[in-house]
Amino acid sequence: DAGITQSPRHKVTETGTPVTLRCHQTENHRYMYWYRQDPGHGLRLIHYSYGVKDTDKGEVSDGYSVSRSKTEDFLLTLESATSSQTSVYFCAISDFGGVGGYTFGSGTRLTVV
Amino acid sequence: KQEVTQIPAALSVPEGENLVLNCSFTDSAIYNLQWFRQDPGKGLTSLLLIQSSQREQTSGRLNASLDKSSGRSTLYIAASQPGDSATYLCAVTQTGANNLFFGTGTRLTVIP
Numbered sequence: 001d002a003g004i005t006q007s008p009r010h011k012v013t014e015t016g017t018p019v020t021l022r023c024h025q026t027e028n029h030r031y032m033y034w035y036r037q038d039p040g041h042g043l044r045l046i047h048y049s050y051g052v053k054d055t056d057k058g059e060v061s062d063g064y065s066v067s068r069s070k071t072e073d074f075l076l077t078l079e080s081a082t083s084s085q086t087s088v089y090f091c092a093i094s095d096f097g098g099v100g101g102y103t104f105g106s107g108t109r110l111t112v113v
Numbered sequence: 114k115q116e117v118t119q120i121p122a123a124l125s126v127p128e129g130e131n132l133v134l135n136c137s138f139t140d141s142a143i144y145n146l147q148w149f150r151q152d153p154g155k156g157l158t159s160l161l162l163i164q165s166s167q168r169e170q171t172s173g174r175l176n177a178s179l180d181k182s183s184g185r186s187t188l189y190i191a192a193s194q195p196g197d198s199a200t201y202l203c204a205v206t207q208t209g210a211n212n213l214f215f216g217t218g219t220r221l222t223v224i225p
Contacts, residue, residue, distance in 0.1 A: 031211070033213075040217075042202075042215045042216065042217045042218070043202075043204075043213075043215045045212045045213070048211050048212070050211065056211065058212065059212075090156060090157065092213070097206075097211055098144060098145070098206035098211070098212075098213060099144050099145065099206065100162075101145065101147050101159060101162040101206075102147065102159070102204075102206075102213055103159065104149075104156050104157040104158075104159075105156055106155065106156040107155070107156050109154075
């Protein structure tokens with residue numbers, strides 16, 4: 001999607017290794033979010049950020065950490081990847097906490113073997 | 114906790130037919146409701162955003178309505194085309210919550 005880029009697009013990693021996913025935006029939006037999408041569960045919020053260095057947990061935050069040192073970048077780290085974290089990860093941005101709607105990135109497909 | 118339900122889970126229609134997708138939510142304290150389209154293996158594309166004060170939004174062949182008091186929204190697709198085949202997701206932004214609550218989607222197939 002224009003204005004929001006996720007990297008990498010695909011990644012295969014081994015159980016127990018740390019993994020970092022990156023979300024980059026060019027819209028200067030204050031709010032950024034990480035979601036995971038799994039069959040039967042839909043999209044669930046992992047963490048979100050409401051400003052530089054301001055982050056909070058979502059409903060499925062265990063095993064994940066985030067950092068936001070610049071407005072445009074939001075990083076998601078899996079401290080020690082597990083097979084249950086195999087999923088598709090989406091980043092989203094919003095200007096006023098969702099009041100103006102959300103824009104999503106193209107996703108990162110992560111496989112933990 | 115807000116719960117969003119979409120019915121049906123899957124729908125198959127012949128090309129040219131008009132169709133309606135349904136979305137319901139349990140808590141009416143929302144800022145807005147957003148309809149997305151997701152193609153297989155792809156990201157989410159925003160189709161329509163309806164603010165809580167609005168009754169409907171239109172974009173081309175798409176029309177979305179919102180009845181906040183009853184917790185319902187519909188997405189109407191006119192003159193369906195094979196290119197409309199995708200999964201359609203509705204999501205609500207709840208007042209006071211920094212989260213977007215999603216339904217599990219309706220998978221639409223338009224048969225040529």
